[in-house]
Amino acid sequence: MKKGFILMGISAILLGSFVVVSAFSTNTETNATATKKTTDETASGFITVDTHADIVRAYNDIPSLTKASAIVIEGDVMSTSTKYYKDEIAPCTLSQVKVSKVISGDVKIGDVVTFQETGGITTQKYVSERSRGRDFPPLSEVEENKQVDFKINGLSAMKKDEKVLLFGERYQDIYLVVGGYQGKFKVDGNKIERQSPKGDESFYPTLKMSQSSLVNEVQQLKK
Amino acid sequence: MKKRLSLLLSALAVVLFFPIESSAYILYGHKLTNGVGNWGKNRQYYYLHDSANQYKPLIKNAWNTWVNSSSILSTPISFRESTNKKASVVEFFSINNPSKKYAGMTYFYRYKEEVEPEKSNWGWTEIELNQAELKYIGETDQQGTIAHEIGHAMGLAHNGNEFSVMCQFAYGRKTSRPLLDDYKGINAIYN
Ligand SMILES: [Zn+2]
Numbered sequence: 001m002k003k004g005f006i007l008m009g010i011s012a013i014l015l016g017s018f019v020v021v022s023a024f025s026t027n028t029e030t031n032a033t034a035t036k037k038t039t040d041e042t043a044s045g046f047i048t049v050d051t052h053a054d055i056v057r058a059y060n061d062i063p064s065l066t067k068a069s070a071i072v073i074e075g076d077v078m079s080t081s082t083k084y085y086k087d088e089i090a091p092c093t094l095s096q097v098k099v100s101k102v103i104s105g106d107v108k109i110g111d112v113v114t115f116q117e118t119g120g121i122t123t124q125k126y127v128s129e130r131s132r133g134r135d136f137p138p139l140s141e142v143e144e145n146k147q148v149d150f151k152i153n154g155l156s157a158m159k160k161d162e163k164v165l166l167f168g169e170r171y172q173d174i175y176l177v178v179g180g181y182q183g184k185f186k187v188d189g190n191k192i193e194r195q196s197p198k199g200d201e202s203f204y205p206t207l208k209m210s211q212s213s214l215v216n217e218v219q220q221l222k223k
Numbered sequence: 224m225k226k227r228l229s230l231l232l233s234a235l236a237v238v239l240f241f242p243i244e245s246s247a248y249i250l251y252g253h254k255l256t257n258g259v260g261n262w263g264k265n266r267q268y269y270y271l272h273d274s275a276n277q278y279k280p281l282i283k284n285a286w287n288t289w290v291n292s293s294s295i296l297s298t299p300i301s302f303r304e305s306t307n308k309k310a311s312v313v314e315f316f317s318i319n320n321p322s323k324k325y326a327g328m329t330y331f332y333r334y335k336e337e338v339e340p341e342k343s344n345w346g347w348t349e350i351e352l353n354q355a356e357l358k359y360i361g362e363t364d365q366q367g368t369i370a371h372e373i374g375h376a377m378g379l380a381h382n383g384n385e386f387s388v389m390c391q392f393a394y395g396r397k398t399s400r401p402l403l404d405d406y407k408g409i410n411a412i413y414n
Contacts, residue, residue, distance in 0.1 A: 051337045053325035054368060056360050058393030069370050087274075088318050089330055089351060127337050131349070133328070152236045152325070172321055180324035199249070203383040203394050 012111035014109050042110040046149040049127060050198065051090060053118070053152045059167075060177040062214065066221045068178045069167040071105030071113070073097070074187060074211070077162045078112060082120045090129045091150055093120030094174070097166065104222050105168075114174040115166060118182075119150050140141050154198025155181045163187040165211070187211075247387060248408030249380040251340035256333075256382075257311060259377050259413050260301025261392065267302050270311035274318070278352055278369065282315055285369040288388075288400035289377075289409075296406040299378070299413050312347040313376045319354040326356035327368050328394075329375040340378065348376040361390065367399030368392060374401065379408045 059065045075097040083092040099111045108115060125144035149156055158164060165168065167183035168175035177183040185192040185207070193208040260267050269286065271279060289300050292318040305311050331338050331345040338345050351371045357365050370388045379389045387404045 007340075048339075049337045051328050051330055052340075053328045054371060054391055055324060055393045056326040056356055056368065057324070058366070060393075085318070085320060088320065089349065090323070090328065092322065098339070116322055118325065131332055132338060137334075176322055182324075199381050200391070200394075203381075203391075 012098055044146050046121070047124065048149045048151055050151045050154055051119075053180070055180060055182070057179060059182045062207065062217045063221055065167045065178055065183055066104070066218050068169055069104070069183065070170045071107050071168045071175065072103040072166070072218050073105065073107060073113070073168070074100045074101035074103070074163070074165045075099045075113070077158045077160055077164065079160055080120070080158060082122055083116070084126070090118050090152070091120050091122045091126065093117050095158040097158075097164065100163075103165075103212075103218050113168070113169060115158070115177060116171065116174055117177050118180060119152040120153070122148050122150050152197075153200070154162040154179065157196055158184075164215075165192050235385045247382060248389065248411070249382045250408060250412060251378050252343070253340050253344045254378045254412050255376070256344045256346050257312065258299070259409065260299055260330035261413075262299045263301040265301075267306035267309040267313075268307070269302055269313040269315065270305055270308045272314065275315040275352060277354075278315070278365070280318060281366045283371055285366050285373055285400075288305040288370055291371055292401065292406050295403055296410070298406050298409045300409060304355050313373065314347065315352065316349070316351045317352040317354055321355040323353055324356060326353055326360075327351070327372045328353075329372050331376075340375075340380075350376060363399045364392060365397065368399055371396075374405060374408075377409060378412045379405065 007057055061069060076096050078096040080093050080095045083094050084152070093116070095115045095117070097115055099109055099113060102109060123144060124139060124146040127148055127150070128139060148204050165185035165187050167178040169178050181195065181197065185194050190210050190212065191208065192211055192214060194205045194206045197207055248333050255267075257267065258265060271282065275282065283304070286302055290302055292298050293301070302313070308314065328351045330349045330351070333343060333346050333349065350369075352369065357368065360368070367388060370393070374389050381391055382389050382404070383394065384390055384404055385395050385397040386399045386402050388396065388398055389405060389408070
């Protein structure tokens with residue numbers, strides 16, 4: 001009987017240790033992925049700047065995204081431009097998106113709609129000016145004009161020629177991606193998936209699914 | 224019986240090789256170049272831009288939860304507010320931009336450039352608080368978000384532990400102040 005108890009106790013400890021060990025291995029994988037991503041992008045010629053941003057309004061599933069959105073569309077990014085706010089560090093990107101599928105909302109296939117996101121392509125000059133001048137030495141003209149991909153939690157703003165699926169909320173006369181990066185899906189054929197913010201791979205739901213099941217779910221909810 | 228014994232032995236082996244503590248925080252792998260105060264021997268300072276004045280009491284409280292930790296676990300953190308921007312290593316300011324869906328952002332800098340904390344040490348940080356998003360949560364959680372950003376500024380990354388201030392609010396953080404794992408993380412970097 002006593003032995004039984006010892007065995008039970010040990011099994012409990014054993015189980016606990018396994019949980020800890022698996023948490024460890026997930027983290028290691030996470031780091032490896034992050035490092036790889038960065039290397040790839042450096043090869044594309046941009047300097048990357050990565051900012052840590054925290055959200056307080058979570059959209060962890062399709063119902064919450066749908067509820068917050070005025071339109072849900074699939075589209076192609078035709079062009080982008082960078083928008084700046086006075087006295088703010090992160091630039092924003094305005095993307096012209098040509099609608100290829102309407103899942104919900106008052107838009108038509110072929111319409112071009114403007115989406116705004118935080119982050120985007122800027123220059124070294126801008127980054128050094130916005131750092132509030134803490135002993136930044138003057139940059140040479142070449143350095144000043146170097147292109148910077150200003151990311152938010154490892155995620156880039158939309159880029160020309162990307163195919164995207166977007167949950168958009170109305171903002172003035174344009175749209176914002178619902179919840180920052182949370183309302184943007186990468187499209188790969190019939191599959192869609194959200195990109196995970198860097199470091200959040202183990203907790204962020206990527207909502208990977210087929211477009212047809214998304215269409216069903218959104219249209220059911222919008223009824 | 225033999226089976227039980229071997230199970231017992233392997234269980235013991237696992238317990239010995241994988242200590243249970245030391246796991247519930249995640250670090251960037253780099254740090255604030257001059258440290259976080261070295262137990263008061265090298266005190267560090269933070270600075271508030273005028274734009275952040277409305278959050279002054281919350282920022283002060285959030286710092287206190289990091290500095291006065293001895294009832295849970297002592298750390299080398301020694302920080303005080305300064306009115307000298309250049310002497311500070313953590314600067315706060317706030318914006319009110321409803322197009323940016325982020326409540327708090329931390330930017331890391333080193334001489335000459337903005338850096339990523341996974342790749343190099345940083346000399347100072349800027350914490351940007353967005354009123355347009357913070358207004359969706361109560362004051363206690365606002366203070367929690369500020370404490371979370373301070374954790375980033377000192378070198379802590381996100382984790383999924385609800386009882387860590389480094390769990391994102393959006394993933395169900397249940398504390399608005401640092402707890403044991405957060406202080407352990409600081410000690411792992413600076414002690
Ligand atoms: Zn964070």
